[in-house]
Amino acid sequence: MKLKYSEIRMAFDFVSSRDQGDNVAYASRDEGEIYYYSEVLGLDETRGRDVHSSNFEIIPHCDTLNLGRELAFDFIDERLPEQYAAVRDFFADEETAGRLLRDMLESRGLLQDWNDYKAEKVERVLREWCSQKHIDLEE
Numbered sequence: 786m787k788l789k790y791s792e793i794r795m796a797f798d799f800v801s802s803r804d805q806g807d808n809v810a811y812a813s814r815d816e817g818e819i820y821y822y823s824e825v826l827g828l829d830e831t832r833g834r835d836v837h838s839s840n841f842e843i844i845p846h847c848d849t850l851n852l853g854r855e856l857a858f859d860f861i862d863e864r865l866p867e868q869y870a871a872v873r874d875f876f877a878d879e880e881t882a883g884r885l886l887r888d889m890l891e892s893r894g895l896l897q898d899w900n901d902y903k904a905e906k907v908e909r910v911l912r913e914w915c916s917q918k919h920i921d922l923e924e
Contacts, residue, residue, distance in 0.1 A: 795819075799821060810843070860899055886899075
């Protein structure tokens, strides 16, 4: 069975929306389905399924694929290298880093560029991850 890229992306966003390990999503190659688990949210779609079998892949967290802070640093290095130290300081506090980065980019008219950069990079890396994990995608 094939999975839709949009479903993989939604699962990736779910997994990445909290600290690593808080939210988990499993992609089933046989069923073409994604199953969600979150102790924090009291969600368990994995009951009765052997999610640890070779038929399932755990959807990665953004940090696992270097699509978290590393992605922000790549963008800043390309577009605003003179602000690299300031952005590094933003990430000293993970709670406020995203907001501070967005505020800075918005004030410089680069927020849409950042959103486009991030979307393109995430899609490319996720599709590559699916290929490596032998997850067939439906277009």
